[in-house]
Amino acid sequence: MTADRIRARYLVETPVGLERAAASMAGEQSTGTFIALPGETPELHRRHAAHVESVELQESGVDASLSGSRGPGPVERGEVVLSFPLENVGTALPNLLATVAGNLFELQQLSGIRLIDLELPAEFGDAHPGSQFGVEGTREIAGVPTGPIVGTIVKPSVGLTPAQTGALAEELARAGLDFIKDDELMADSPHSPFEERLDAVLRSLDRAAEQTGRRPLYAVNVSGEIDDMRRRADLVAERGGNCIMVSVNAVGIAGLRDLRLHSSLPIHAHRNGWGALTRFPQLGYSYRVWQQLWRLAGADHLHVNGLRNKFWEPDESVIASARAVLQPMNGGPAAMPVFSSAQSADQAADTYAAIGTADLMYVCGGGIMAHPDGVAAGVASIRQAWDAALEGADLDDYAVTHPELAAALRTFRGALSS
Secondary structure, three states, rough: OOEEEEEEEEEEEEEOOOHHHHHHHHHOOOOOOOOOOOOOOHHHHHHHOOOOEEEEEEEEEEOOOOOOOOOOOOOOOEEEEEEHHHHHHHHHHHHHHHHOOOHHHHHHOOOEEEEEEOOOOHHHHHHHOOOOEEEEEEHHOOOOOOOEEEEOOOOOOOOHHHHHHHHHHHHHOOOOOOEEEEOOOOEEEEOOOHHHHOOOOHHHHHHHHHHOOOOOOOEOOOOOOOOOOOOHHOOOOOOOOOOEEEEEEHOOHHHHHHHHHHHOEEEEOOOOOOOOHEEEEEEEEEEHHHHHHHHHOOOOOOEEEEEOOOOOHHHHHHHHHHHHHHEEEEEEOOOEEEEEOOOOOOHHHHHHHHHOHHHHHOOOHHHHHHHOOOHHHHHHHHHHHHHHHHOOOOHHHHHHOOOHHHHHHHOOOOOHHO
């Protein structure tokens, strides 16, 4: 690949043959349409046409995954690599998405298409702000130089008043957490206005810090219209906050990029809605591509689900996602993967064994707050589980001399299957 071309790899399913489908994809996303046009000169094609770099047949005679496709069959499945001239796109991320995805998902020649990898010229890393803090900067602000950043979510997700949220945040901070985040459902609701909730929580964290000597990261949910996000981020900074959270799929890639350029705070990227883009294996995006785009736009922390989670995602997918986030990309630093979704002391050792690093956020809701001996014991159980993992000790043996961990394992092991 030359340095001035964008390279995209797809899993494609088609009833017209992979070679023909690849040619249709290249034409649709660059110089062609359904019929020849007078302006399609050889010179224009030379400068602006997408190239079919490779076609690899994997299966033939499979059932069509999506309705609406047309072709004589048999349905073939395989990988197609296309490249696009940088001159077609520039470095704007919305234009990039329109090119490498966009109408490709609509083509009748395809009964399935998934964007699985994306290689970008260096100009993209130069043009976009990227992660401002990543792993190292987040550790510095959180005051956690080693080990996982242990956190939780404000629960119940909705219904708490600002005063109640502040009281809960104070309890969580006193229990020794490194990180507290708003739930994605809570941004600026009538029963919990953003500014009132922010002030209540920050006052509570200040009171807790008088006892503990440290203040956790608090990722306050600033999601909203662009002007509202800017205003809320400014309020967080003015009032001494140290982190903001955004529902990135809802605000869009241009919205996150704008916020990153506007704010000097770490951005915690929540991926709610991600399942719609990836859950069906023959459609959508890979997480590797998804996180790459959001990191270019400015995300510092990205959710990756968790092992033995409460959602649909298998462990191997979670592991691959975390490794992608930890990989330096587009000239930027490693970002911080966020493990969440029914996480408890039970998954810590397996998480460390799979990833091989503690450069992550380990965010437990029920796994901390539902501990039978209280929130502080819940936090202790998570730290004990990670201590055992980092020391290479057997989790059950370690629990014999650590009662908080023992109680957590009794409570949470197998909870999702019961």
